[in-house]
Amino acid sequence: xxxxxxxxxxxxxxxxxxxxxxxxxxxxxxxxxxxxxxxxxxxxxxxxxxxxxxxxxxxxxxxxxxxxxxxxxxxxxxxxxxxxxxxxxxxxxxxxxxxxxxxxxxxxxxxxxxxxxxxxxxxxxxxxxxxxxxxxxxxxxxxxxxx
Numbered sequence: 001x002x003x004x005x006x007x008x009x010x011x012x013x014x015x016x017x018x019x020x021x022x023x024x025x026x027x028x029x030x031x032x033x034x035x036x037x038x039x040x041x042x043x044x045x046x047x048x049x050x051x052x053x054x055x056x057x058x059x060x061x062x063x064x065x066x067x068x069x070x071x072x073x074x075x076x077x078x079x080x081x082x083x084x085x086x087x088x089x090x091x092x093x094x095x096x097x098x099x100x101x102x103x104x105x106x107x108x109x110x111x112x113x114x115x116x117x118x119x120x121x122x123x124x125x126x127x128x129x130x131x132x133x134x135x136x137x138x139x140x141x142x143x144x145x146x147x
Contacts, residue, residue: 032057032136033065033089035114037145038096040106048106050143051098056089058134063088065131066119071101072111072144079104083118111144 032055039051056062066085073079084099101109120131139145 031059031134033062033131033134034136034138035067035086035145036137037112037139037141037143040109040141040143042105042107043100045100046105047100047102048104048109049098049100050112051096052084052086053094053096054086054089055094056091058130059091060122060130061088061090062131063121063124064119065089065117065121067131067135068115068118070113070115071104071109072113073104073108074110076110081115085119106143109143111146113145114147 034053034055034057036053036055037050038053041049041051043049064085064087066083068081068083070078071080071082080101082099082101084097086095086097089095114135114137117128117131117135120126120128122130135147137146
């Protein structure tokens with residue numbers, strides 16, 4: 001995994017593991033950028049590795065998309081603000097990506113909230129509006145995940 005900083009935030013980027021067809025979030029509109037928290041597993045390094053299924057159903061190719069997320073512990077406190085870079089997402093594309101939340105076991109994470117679209121480039125122009133307004137989130141784990 002590649003780790004770098006972005007505007008003072010922890011940016012964790014990963015290459016897609018594999019692509020598969022999976023059910024879309026039940027309440028996601030047909031024009032959504034869907035992010036599903038599909039799995040969470042502890043690593044040997046003591047981090048929580050999150051597996052996301054991202055689907056670009058906006059009808060617009062996204063040159064680059066990254067979101068800022070707030071991570072909550074089991075007492076409801078925000079413990080980290082992280083940024084996950086989903087990379088380029090052509091229209092209709094599904095990608096499976098993994099990101100680590102450093103220093104936390106998955107059992108210590110109660111929820112994750114999408115705070116902002118910090119990078120959203122469409123045809124070479126920054127356009128955070130589409131990435132945030134079309135975002136739909138759900139979780140298939142015990143960790144709550146939302147907007």
